[in-house]
Structure formats: structure tokens, C-alpha cells
Amino acid sequence: MFSPSSRPSLASDAPIGIFDSGIGGLTVAHAMAQAMPGESLLYFGDTAHMPYGDRSPELVRTYSVRIAQYLREEGCKAIVIACNSASAAATDAVREVAGEDIPVMDVVQPVVEYLAERGVARVGVIGTRATVGSGIYGRSLAEARARREGDAASLHPTVEWPTPLLAPLIEEGWHDHALMEPVIASYLTAAGWLGDGMGAIDALVLGCTHYPLADEVFRRVVGPHVELVDGPGIVAKAVSKALDSRGLRRSDSLPRHQFLVSDLTENFKRSAERFFGEEIPLQPGGPWFKG
Ligand code: DGL
Numbered sequence: 001m002f003s004p005s006s007r008p009s010l011a012s013d014a015p016i017g018i019f020d021s022g023i024g025g026l027t028v029a030h031a032m033a034q035a036m037p038g039e040s041l042l043y044f045g046d047t048a049h050m051p052y053g054d055r056s057p058e059l060v061r062t063y064s065v066r067i068a069q070y071l072r073e074e075g076c077k078a079i080v081i082a083c084n085s086a087s088a089a090a091t092d093a094v095r096e097v098a099g100e101d102i103p104v105m106d107v108v109q110p111v112v113e114y115l116a117e118r119g120v121a122r123v124g125v126i127g128t129r130a131t132v133g134s135g136i137y138g139r140s141l142a143e144a145r146a147r148r149e150g151d152a153a154s155l156h157p158t159v160e161w162p163t164p165l166l167a168p169l170i171e172e173g174w175h176d177h178a179l180m181e182p183v184i185a186s187y188l189t190a191a192g193w194l195g196d197g198m199g200a201i202d203a204l205v206l207g208c209t210h211y212p213l214a215d216e217v218f219r220r221v222v223g224p225h226v227e228l229v230d231g232p233g234i235v236a237k238a239v240s241k242a243l244d245s246r247g248l249r250r251s252d253s254l255p256r257h258q259f260l261v262s263d264l265t266e267n268f269k270r271s272a273e274r275f276f277g278e279e280i281p282l283q284p285g286g287p288w289f290k291g
Contacts, residue, residue, distance in 0.1 A: 012250045013040075014076060014077035015039075015041055015042040015074070015075070016040070016079075017044070017076030018044070018079070018082050019044045019046065019080075019086070020043075020082045020086070021047075021049065021051060023171070023271050023272045024083065024209035024275065025045060025083055026209075026272060026275035027210070027213065028107060028231070029041055029043050029259075029276060030276045032080070032235075032236045032239060033257070035240050036236070036249070038249075038250050038252060038253055040257060041258070042071065042076055042260070043259045043260065044261070044262075044285075044286045045259075045260070045261040045262070045272075046063055046261075047261040047264070047265075048262035052086055052089075052128070053085045053128025053130045053164065053167060053208070054164070055085075057088070057089035060085055061090040063086075064089070064093065065090065065093050065094065065097050066287045066288075067287055068097040068098055069287065070286060072097065072099075072102060077243075078102060078104070078242070080235070080239055081105070081106040083107070083209055084107055084127050084131040084209065085127075085131050085208075087106035087107050087109075087136070088108065088134035088136040091106045091109075107231055109140060109238075110239075111207075111231055111234050112144050113238070115141060115144075116141060116144035116145050116148050119154070120202050122156045123137075123141065123201060123205060124160075124161065124188075124200075124203070125137040125159070125160040125204075125205040126160075126162075126188075126206065126207055126208070128164060128208055129164055131207050131208065137207060138159075161187065161190070163184075163187045165183055165187075166183065166210065166211060167208055170210040170213050170214055171210065171271055175213040176214070176216065181221060184221045188221060188222065194221070194222075198223075202227060203226065203228075203229055204222055206218065206229060209231070209232070210275075212230065212231065213274065213275065215228055258283070258285075259272065260283055260284070261286070262284070262286050262287075263284070264282060264283070268282065
């Protein structure tokens with residue numbers, strides 16, 4: 001663990017700051033820990049203010065900016081916005097706070113680049129109301145395709161559909177509960193991708209950091225022919241590449257992770273282990289903590 005007094009002086013030895021509205025971003029943190037085993041992570045989950053997915057863009061931006069300031073003050077060498085809702089509302093504002101020297105990555109752009117690079121035509125996206133309401137995936141994917149292919153870019157519009165019940169169910173530990181399958185099927189049918197719409201999409205983006213926990217249920221519902229896009233894995237690779245290109249990778253030492261939340265309850269502790277895939281020392285802390 002590190003504290004401001006023990007803050008590493010070398011930029012590459014500094015932790016990667018990563019934040020989410022709560023504990024869903026731990027799926028991204030876990031993928032990053034696997035992809036970059038030598039890197040230290042400073043994770044902050046804003047459990048006191050979640051869910052961001054039901055908040056206004058202005059409020060999500062206000063919270064995100066405060067968190068970015070905190071991660072900067074803690075000496076983080078990069079900031080990863082591990083929340084789709086915050087990525088949609090606050091990436092530009094976080095970049096402004098971070099300044100030129102601290103790279104900022106969100107969870108939307110790497111997925112968009114992945115889809116554009118592979119020429120995936122018909123894409124469906126599910127996420128919170130905040131993410132879907134922003135239209136960020138459709139807009140960014142159209143831009144990325146146009147950059148790569150110009151006039152030949154796919155004309156297929158990206159369909160984005162809000163699935164607000166899923167994050168609370170998964171948070172409750174119901175990611176593999178019998179209820180998940182009919183709830184997911186109802187949403188995907190309403191979006192036009194099941195039933196009569198079967199075969200309407202080539203890829204389904206799980207545009208919320210909670211959803212990968214229920215990937216087996218998604219797979220059963222969509223069948224074998226729809227690609228489920230693995231956001232955390234794609235984001236972890238993109239972060240690793242971005243750090244490499246700036247000479248900020250550290251790989252030869254034992255990582256020191258820190259996991260902070262703005263409100264710590266027994267339930268968050270239990271859920272955090274599920275999201276990270278192993279036991280983690282979740283502690284109260286962060287920008288609003290007066291401990
Ligand atoms: N982590 C959020 C996201 O990826 C979902 C949870 C919330 O609404 O705060 O959008």
C-alpha cells in the first residue's frame with residue numbers, strides 16, 4: 001500500500017488510478033492486473049454517490065472531476081475511467097484536470113476502436129440510461145469507421161438500448177440467478193435482437209462494467225453467433241499499449257494495489273470479491289473521506 005508520504009518518485013513506478021461509480025469497475029481493474037502484473041493500481045469506487053447511470057451528465061461530471069483531482073494529487077501516472085456512464089459524461093473534463101502529462105483512458109474508445117478495426121457491421125449496445133442516453137457508442141463508432149474507411153464506412157447504425165435493471169441485479173449477486181435470463185431476454189427482444197429480430201446484430205457490447213459478470217447468461221440468451229464484446233479485456237490491452245508508448249510501463253516489481261470506496265458496507269465488501277475475482281482489502285477513502 002502507498003500513502004502520499006511514500007509516493008514513488010519515478011513516474012513509471014507510480015500507480016495507475018482507476019475509478020468507477022462503485023465496484024463494477026473492479027472487472028476492469030482485474031483485467032488490468034492480469035494484463036500488467038507488475039503495475040500498482042489505486043482503485044476508487046464512488047459507492048456513496050452511485051448509481052451514476054441514473055444521474056444527470058452534469059452531476060456525473062462533477063463527481064468525476066473531483067475524483068480525477070484526487071488521483072492526480074495521489075501521484076497516479078495515468079487515469080482509467082472504468083465506468084461507462086462517467087466515460088460518456090466526463091472524459092473531456094477528466095482530461096482537462098489530468099493535464100498533458102497524465103494520460104486518461106475511458107472504457108468506450110478502446111471498444112469502439114476494436115469494433116472499427118475488425119469491421120464489425122451490425123452492433124448492439126446495452127448500458128445504463130446515462131450511457132445510452134448520451135449516444136456515445138453510436139457517435140464514436142461512426143467517427144472511428146469514417147476515420148478508417150472514409151466513404152466506404154459501414155452505414156449500419158449502432159443501436160443502443162438501456163437495461164437499467166441489470167446492474168442492480170448483478171450487484172445483488174444475481175448474475176447467475178434464474179431471473180437474469182428472462183430479464184435479459186426481455187430487454188434484447190424489446191431492442192429488436194431476439195425473437196423476430198434474431199440475427200439482427202453481429203456483436204453485442206456489454207456497455208456497463210457490471211455486465212461481464214453475467215456473460216454466461218448473455219451467451220445462453222444470444223446464442224453462439226453473436227460476439228459478446230469483452231470490454232475489460234479490450235480496455236486493459238489498450239491501457240497497456242498507451243503506457244508502453246509513453247514509456248510509463250513498469251513490469252519488474254511486485255504491485256501494491258489499493259482499493260478505496262467512498263462508503264464501505266458489508267455488502268460492498270462481499271460484492272467486491274465477486275467483481276475482482278479474489279479477496280481484496282476494500283477500505284474507506286478517497287476525495288470525500290475525512291478519516
Ligand atoms: N459502472 C456503471 C457503468 O459502467 C454502472 C453502475 C452505475 O450506474 O453507477 O455505467
